[in-house]
Amino acid sequence: MTDQEKKYLEIIDTLIFALDNKGKITFLNKKGYEILGYIEGELIGKNWFDTCLPSNIKNEVSNVYKKLMKGEIESVKYYENPIITKSGKEKIIYWHNTVLNDDKGKIIGILSSGDDITKSKITEQNLKESEEKYHDLLENLMEMVIVVDNKGKITYVNSRSFDLLGYRPEELTGKNLIPNLVLIDDFPFALNEKSNEKQFLGIRFIEHKMIHKDGHSIIISGKMVTRMKKDKIEHVGLLRDVTQQKEDEKSLKIKNFAIESSSNPIIMVDLNHILTYVNPAWLEMWGYTHLEEVLGKSMRKFIQEKTEDAFKKRFRKLEKTTKVTGEIIGKKKDGTIFHAHLTANTVFDEQNKPIQRMASFIDITDRFKAEKLKLEFKKQLEEKVKEKTLELLKEITERKNMEGRLKNAQNLMKYQIKQLHCLYGISHTLSLTDISIEKILRSTLYLIPPTFKFPTLINVRIIYDNNQYKLDLFKETKWKLYVMKYINEKPLLIEVFYNEDKEFIIEEKNLLKEIGERIKIGILRRETEKEKDILTDMVKNSPDAIFSMNNDTIITSWNRGAENIYGYTSKEIIGKPIHLLVPTDQYDTVLEISTKIMPGLEINHYETKGLNKNGKILDISVTVSPVKNSEGNVVGSFSIARDFTESNEQQKLYQDQLLKSSQFKSEFMASMSHELRTPLNSIIGFTDVILERISGEINEEQDKYLTNVKTSALHLLDLINDVLDISKIESGKMEMDIEDVNLSMMISQIDTMIKPLYKKKNLKFELQNIDKDKTIQVDRLKFKEILFNLLSNAVKYTEEGIVKLEFSEQEKFWKFDVIDTGIGIKEEDFNLIFQDFKRIRSDYVSAIEGTGLGLSLTKRLIEFHGGNISFTSIFGKGSTFTFTIRK
Ligand code: ADP
Numbered sequence: 001m002t003d004q005e006k007k008y009l010e011i012i013d014t015l016i017f018a019l020d021n022k023g024k025i026t027f028l029n030k031k032g033y034e035i036l037g038y039i040e041g042e043l044i045g046k047n048w049f050d051t052c053l054p055s056n057i058k059n060e061v062s063n064v065y066k067k068l069m070k071g072e073i074e075s076v077k078y079y080e081n082p083i084i085t086k087s088g089k090e091k092i093i094y095w096h097n098t099v100l101n102d103d104k105g106k107i108i109g110i111l112s113s114g115d116d117i118t119k120s121k122i123t124e125q126n127l128k129e130s131e132e133k134y135h136d137l138l139e140n141l142m143e144m145v146i147v148v149d150n151k152g153k154i155t156y157v158n159s160r161s162f163d164l165l166g167y168r169p170e171e172l173t174g175k176n177l178i179p180n181l182v183l184i185d186d187f188p189f190a191l192n193e194k195s196n197e198k199q200f201l202g203i204r205f206i207e208h209k210m211i212h213k214d215g216h217s218i219i220i221s222g223k224m225v226t227r228m229k230k231d232k233i234e235h236v237g238l239l240r241d242v243t244q245q246k247e248d249e250k251s252l253k254i255k256n257f258a259i260e261s262s263s264n265p266i267i268m269v270d271l272n273h274i275l276t277y278v279n280p281a282w283l284e285m286w287g288y289t290h291l292e293e294v295l296g297k298s299m300r301k302f303i304q305e306k307t308e309d310a311f312k313k314r315f316r317k318l319e320k321t322t323k324v325t326g327e328i329i330g331k332k333k334d335g336t337i338f339h340a341h342l343t344a345n346t347v348f349d350e351q352n353k354p355i356q357r358m359a360s361f362i363d364i365t366d367r368f369k370a371e372k373l374k375l376e377f378k379k380q381l382e383e384k385v386k387e388k389t390l391e392l393l394k395e396i397t398e399r400k401n402m403e404g405r406l407k408n409a410q411n412l413m414k415y416q417i418k419q420l421h422c423l424y425g426i427s428h429t430l431s432l433t434d435i436s437i438e439k440i441l442r443s444t445l446y447l448i449p450p451t452f453k454f455p456t457l458i459n460v461r462i463i464y465d466n467n468q469y470k471l472d473l474f475k476e477t478k479w480k481l482y483v484m485k486y487i488n489e490k491p492l493l494i495e496v497f498y499n500e501d502k503e504f505i506i507e508e509k510n511l512l513k514e515i516g517e518r519i520k521i522g523i524l525r526r527e528t529e530k531e532k533d534i535l536t537d538m539v540k541n542s543p544d545a546i547f548s549m550n551n552d553t554i555i556t557s558w559n560r561g562a563e564n565i566y567g568y569t570s571k572e573i574i575g576k577p578i579h580l581l582v583p584t585d586q587y588d589t590v591l592e593i594s595t596k597i598m599p600g601l602e603i604n605h606y607e608t609k610g611l612n613k614n615g616k617i618l619d620i621s622v623t624v625s626p627v628k629n630s631e632g633n634v635v636g637s638f639s640i641a642r643d644f645t646e647s648n649e650q651q652k653l654y655q656d657q658l659l660k661s662s663q664f665k666s667e668f669m670a671s672m673s674h675e676l677r678t679p680l681n682s683i684i685g686f687t688d689v690i691l692e693r694i695s696g697e698i699n700e701e702q703d704k705y706l707t708n709v710k711t712s713a714l715h716l717l718d719l720i721n722d723v724l725d726i727s728k729i730e731s732g733k734m735e736m737d738i739e740d741v742n743l744s745m746m747i748s749q750i751d752t753m754i755k756p757l758y759k760k761k762n763l764k765f766e767l768q769n770i771d772k773d774k775t776i777q778v779d780r781l782k783f784k785e786i787l788f789n790l791l792s793n794a795v796k797y798t799e800e801g802i803v804k805l806e807f808s809e810q811e812k813f814w815k816f817d818v819i820d821t822g823i824g825i826k827e828e829d830f831n832l833i834f835q836d837f838k839r840i841r842s843d844y845v846s847a848i849e850g851t852g853l854g855l856s857l858t859k860r861l862i863e864f865h866g867g868n869i870s871f872t873s874i875f876g877k878g879s880t881f882t883f884t885i886r887k
Pocket of ligand 1: 822838879
């Protein structure tokens with residue numbers, strides 16, 4: 001072996017060694033040492049068989065080697081045997097030997113190469129074992145395992161084939177799949193040698209028919225693995241009989257279809273009432289369109305139950321029984337409500353545990369409505385019957401009442417007849433003409449008790465015009481009914497008395513009222529008749545001429561007065577025209593009067609001229625009134641004429657006299673007053689002198705008396721002054737001296753005079769609307785007197801509060817209001833106020849000094865200024881005196 005060769009052998013990955021013919025190692029490459037576990041070179045010259053072979057085969061292999069060397073046997077090209085490593089581990093080597101020959105062809109040794117196949121040997125073993133296991137597994141599989149080659153020949157089938165197809169495996173192995181087990185038409189893919197390349201490799205699911213040994217077909221289903229095995233395509237099927245399952249599925253499908261297409265709403269809920277399935281009919285009934293809207297939701301949402309509890313209770317029933325029926329109120333998507341009948345079942349699993357509930361519904365809204373209607377109808381009917389019964393009852397009681405009322409009415413009629421009799425009696429009595437009021441009242445006494453309804457009524461009393469009328473048996477009790485009427489302000493009292501405690505009833509009261517009314521009318525008529533008689537007398541005897549005429553001015557009646565004034569008797573004048581009584585120049589007046597009378601006017605105290613029978617012209621004051629018939633039409637007139645021819649003459653005379661005497665009186669008064677004033681002044685003056693002790697001392701008593709004298713004298717002087725003033729005015733001697741007067745200055749002067757009094761009484765004195773610079777044109781002294789009189793009166797007659805002077809200006813007047821909050825004046829005393837010497841008679845006024853002339857003088861002074869005075873007063877509250885002064 002060359003070194004080159006050796007080098008080559010060194011690097012080769014196979015164990016290579018060379019032995020001489022004795023079996024000694026002459027060469028071992030690197031790989032050889034590696035496998036055998038010796039250090040390189042260590043084995044050179046060592047016996048291969050002794051060193052490197054396990055003892056049990058060493059002799060045998062050594063013998064074979066000797067024979068080989070001798071050329072007795074031919075070398076085996078390949079063999080395998082174990083070797084032993086330095087550490088004693090056995091390894092299996094797959095050998096390849098080449099016998100080495102020398103040049104002469106003599107065997108000199110051997111060159112061997114070997115591969116360590118220890119590992120693959122173990123694998124092989126394992127494979128064998130696992131194949132066995134695999135076989136067991138296959139045999140115990142639930143599925144039928146069938147292996148066919150690409151021509152369809154069955155190469156393997158497990159014993160499940162018997163269960164599925166009725167064949168034992170040995171019956172099938174080597175047979176063709178088609179047509180023994182599978183009809184070509186049913187087989188989904190062709191088994192074809194030629195189509196190798198195109199064959200699908202991998203797993204597919206298959207399901208198709210197979211023919212059972214006894215001829216019926218079954219459906220198998222499973223996986224088909226198509227794979228390459230040693231360049232050949234092989235199909236391994238793992239198949240199951242799904243005939244039954246298919247059938248189940250089919251029937252389930254049918255059932256599903258039935259449920260899906262059912263027109264009855266059907267649902268499934270889980271044990272928590274959550275919807276797991278609904279059919280289209282349900283969706284439609286509940287108004288939904290998509291399953292997502294409802295699935296997974298609680299049934300609670302779709303059923304109207306008042307409370308959660310009520311809802312749960314309904315479902316709890318299902319837990320106890322398997323089937324529940326009942327009525328529910330469904331709630332649609334849009335919220336509307338309907339009635340439905342429900343049938344619910346529980347679905348159990350194999351362990352008999354409930355897993356689902358199924359429910360179907362029938363819409364019974366219509367039925368419900370119909371039932372409701374029926375119920376309502378029934379109710380109505382019942383009510384009708386009730387009503388009718390009530391009506392009947394009512395009728396019966398009413399009839400009873402009617403009978404009672406009839407009886408009452410009969411009684412009432414009896415009573416009314418009596419009542420009518422009584423009233424008729426009274427009316428009859430009243431209609432009698434020559435019967436006095438007294439007689440009427442007396443007969444009424446007899447008419448009332450016996451005809452009156454009430455037998456216990458014992459007596460009647462009538463009081464009229466201070467006369468009492470009663471029966472002899474009259475007895476007053478405390479049970480009294482009465483009526484009171486007024487006839488020309490005279491009271492008429494009719495009283496009836498019971499002899500026992502009894503409420504008077506309304507009929508009695510009404511009857512008594514009616515009696516009262518009738519008697520009143522009767523008496524009134526009699527009274528007016530009386531009046532009429534008086535009037536007739538008056539007309540007859542009147543000194544005035546009273547006569548009437550028709551619309552044609554023809555005289556129709558004539559009294560004695562007319563006879564006296566005009567000189568005609570009634571016989572002479574009645575039927576004659578009025579013109580006989582009128583001087584010719586007054587004919588127009590007659591015409592004028594009659595045109596005024598026609599529309600119903602009246603002519604009062606018209607002064608004109610008349611003509612008497614002797615031709616004397618008379619001064620006549622005539623009052624003419626229209627005479628109307630019952631329809632209110634004017635049918636004529638009547639006149640009252642007074643002849644004042646004589647009195648006119650006398651009047652003139654009297655007036656002249658009066659004037660003269662008045663003038664005389666005033667003049668007299670003026671001079672008298674003057675005469676009176678002079679001595680009075682000296683009385684006052686001298687009394688003053690004595691009182692002021694000018695003429696010497698006086699004692700207290702003398703002082704007191706003299707003070708009295710002075711007061712009286714001053715009062716008298718006041719009186720005389722006033723009289724004098726009045727007289728002056730009346731006699732026309734009073735003169736006016738008009739000048740500009742500053743109003744506020746004048747008032748302040750008066751104020752100083754009245755201040756002590758109002759201060760003393762603690763009164764307020766107020767001025768209103770009085771301008772400082774206001775001047776008025778008046779007689780200074782007289783105006784001052786006016787204002788002073790009124791203001792001092794206001795202060796005098798006021799005890800507390802305020803006195804006010806208000807000024808205002810009008811176009812032609814100045815106006816003054818003197819207002820106080822004093823004692824006031826009674827209305828009955830109003831006419832006294834401005835009269836001379838008149839004072840109100842009261843303790844209060846008497847205690848205050850006064851003459852009763854102040855206001856009468858004031859009035860005259862005001863009138864003298866072209867103004868007037870008036871007052872308003874409320875007794876106890878105060879007075880306001882208002883006067884004007886002409887500008
Ligand atoms: P006399 O001098 O009495 O006051 P008058 O003529 O002034 O006389 O008044 C007449 C009467 O009018 C008084 O006596 C009094 O009774 C009554 N009188 C006048 N003014 C007032 C008043 N302001 N308030 C109440 N009474 C009054």
